[in-house]
Amino acid sequence: MKEIVRVSLENEMDLILAHKRSMKLAELCGLSLSIQTTFATAVSEIARCAIESGAEAFMLLGIDFLKANRKQVTAIVYDTAPYTPKWQEAVSYAKRLADNVKVVRNGAHIEVSLHLEINFAGVISPAKLESFIQYFESEPPISPYDEIRRKNIQLQDLAQRLRESEASYSFLSDRLPLMIFSVNHLGTITFSNKWLQDYLGIPITQLDIAHWQQVVHTEDQHRMASDLNQLIINKKALRQQYRLRQNSTGKYLWHMISIQPAENDRDLTTQWVGFIVDIHAQKLIEQTLKDNTELKETQQKLVYHQQQLEQKIEALNRSNYELEQFAHLASHDLQEPLRKLFFYADVLQQKYRETIDASGVQILNNMTQAAGRMKELIRDLLAYSELNQREFEFGEVNLDTILEELLKDFEIVIRDKGAVVRKQPLPIIHGNAVKLRQLFSNLLSNALKYSKAGVTPQIDITCLQTPEALAITVRDNGIGFDPKQQHRIFELFERLHSRSRYPGTGIGLSICKRIAELHHGSISATAEAGEYASFQVTLPLSQQSYIHTA
Known part of the structure; x- marks a missing residue:
């Protein structure tokens, strides 16, 4: 099993955390809200029993790899308490909610596992699993x-x-x-x-x-x-x-x-x-x-x-x-999976060149390019962590290249929604490529996510440049929001729409605001509920006149 997140089980606060993280992992895997709730309730019942036993207990959430490229969400609760009738009741209740519940007793240890098969498991790639891990490590705390x-x-x-x-x-x-x-x-x-x-x-x-x-x-x-x-x-x-x-x-x-x-x-x-x-x-x-x-x-x-x-x-x-x-x-050997990915891609290109059609070659090339971008990101992060200084590093950034790469990253979502994306040419500026990529990725993701049902999503990316700065606008024809809420939209954890219909953490736009500030720029928003939303990012072309202290 690929471990995604671990939760200690000591008190009621841990029970809440176990329920929320079970729900979230099921949501990240594309399962419906009803299935998320049923699975999380079954997990909570087992976790509650472990907490009430008073012994040392913890829960692991992860993804199991089955035959024929099938995958399943797995929750495993470990406890050092004896297997009492109370445990039997908890397991019996969990089985009424989840079809696949297993109990293993090893001496004084109890291991209860709950499994939930994932539909369309093929989209759960190694890179996607790493993003799950990173999400739980970086998600904001739910309580003091x-x-x-x-x-x-x-x-x-x-x-x-x-x-x-x-x-x-x-x-x-x-x-x-x-x-x-x-x-x-x-x-x-x-x-x-x-x-x-x-x-x-x-x-x-x-x-x-x-x-x-x-x-x-x-x-x-x-x-x-x-x-x-x-x-x-x-x-x-x-x-x-x-x-x-x-x-x-x-x-x-x-x-x-x-x-x-x-x-x-x-x-x-x-x-x-x-x-x-x-x-x-x-x-x-x-x-x-x-x-x-x-x-x-x-x-x-x-x-x-x-x-x-x-x-x-x-x-x-x-x-x-x-x-x-x-x-x-x-703590994670990020380099090794990439080396294997490059190796297998090379084998496919060399050994099976004649059996792969032009479309397959293009897909393989796109995969290799995406892996290359990830390799560069890993290398930059490792290099950054070893720097003696704490300054925010800047260099030449081709915004046009970044937007093209992001459109490739989102091409499946764009195709599924039938979205139309129009983009003006963007210039080269002085900034941090990793952070700027994250900023525009969040804006594009929101524009696609908050589209209106039955209406073809239209996203326009325009640019207005002066000798010192440029203003990039990302405008969509989605659900928009109340203009009175403009002062709240960039606040941390602020949500203007229900979590059940539009999942998210509520920090994406706060991240965008912080990245713009780190580049000595700004971000603003205008909208009309049910009509459109428009986000304007203003950035200086050069950072040389600033001294970064953030």
């Missing part, structure tokens, strides 16, 4: 709990990457604006990044649990020693705040320390991985708000420390994004 849970998962993933590639991990960790370390069961620091060593000014070989008092405020030493001892004894996570001495100034600054246990290949906890974040500015702001004395001095401190806090949060968010991208690429 989900956001905290994701942060914990990222930290655990970071520990796994450390064992697999210490060199890459060290390279990245030294560039993050936070202190990272790992400690073994004896309380000895086994790894730290440069930030921690520079801050403490103590060789890591001399720093263990018994010597933390050298750097911890006297009022926090007893509490921290007790917390760390309990951490090792109980093999649990730790998230606390302490004051640590800064070597360069001798001052004690507030920090949040978060530590997670990391298991080895035999599921034994042999070390803990943690990070330390400077929250001193936040603590000072809180204290200032409580005291509220000497108002003028307090206001000055509030402004200063708020700025410091915002800068640290901004730097941490950027670094988290870079780390997320690198971790995703490093």
Whole structure:
């Protein structure tokens, strides 16, 4: 089975997440809403039983490959609880909703799998599966709990990457604006990044649990020693705040320390991985708000420390994004499937040249070109993650080429809808090709998605150029939207149409807006409900007069 997403099953919030992700995977595979709901309900029943058992449980969602190019959506719930009558009731109920439910009991472990065959499975390609994985990794959290849970998962993933590639991990960790370390069961620091060593000014070989008092405020030493001892004894996570001495100034600054246990290949906890974040500015702001004395001095401190806090949060968010991208690429061998694709394409061209007609040759060429574009994207992303600087890279971008490639990508949808796309020639500008491709892909996708039933979709792409900038307009004759909602349409997670009729995350236009801003441009929209929607992207022809700091 090709794993798409994993969900831990610990509480009711995880049950909600399991239901939503089951629904979403079925939706991505093209299944109807009723089938999505039935499948997700069956999965939820099994997940609920696993959560109520109180044991360690989790769920895997993925795609199974069957014979004759058939595929099926699969949900597998693993639990360490015994198989009780309550489990039998849950499985019995699930079988009334899903035809293919299997139970495997292996000692104290239970494995319940639910399967749902996909119609038209041929369109679920390896590239499509990778897009499913990327969707779930990049989808916004559904709640504060989900956001905290994701942060914990990222930290655990970071520990796994450390064992697999210490060199890459060290390279990245030294560039993050936070202190990272790992400690073994004896309380000895086994790894730290440069930030921690520079801050403490103590060789890591001399720093263990018994010597933390050298750097911890006297009022926090007893509490921290007790917390760390309990951490090792109980093999649990730790998230606390302490004051640590800064070597360069001798001052004690507030920090949040978060530590997670990391298991080895035999599921034994042999070390803990943690990070330390400077929250001193936040603590000072809180204290200032409580005291509220000497108002003028307090206001000055509030402004200063708020700025410091915002800068640290901004730097941490950027670094988290870079780390997320690198971790995703490093955990999946994206290059190998592409090499195989090129190899098999070459075999088809050389060995079966005489048996493939001209149309087949063209399709094969299009496939190879699409794979080539993906290979370039992977290479650019890997190169970007290894850059020392954080500047947004720009170069010459042929917008006409990008639009032609996108029209090829959407040719099946365009043909199925009978859409008519008219495009004016577009110029070469200075920008980032990957981001601009994503921007116009979102606009084209929306224009096709929000078409009116029974009306031939018409999409016009026009361009108005000045010596300094250009304005590209993408206009359709679809369902449009209320002009009063223009101020909301680019807001994050904002949806103007029902999710049941027009699926989506609600962040596509927010992404477009952000990409335009990163290019020192803008995007605006005009529309009439039931008539049309028009999006205008304004971009400078050159970025040389700007200094990018986003």
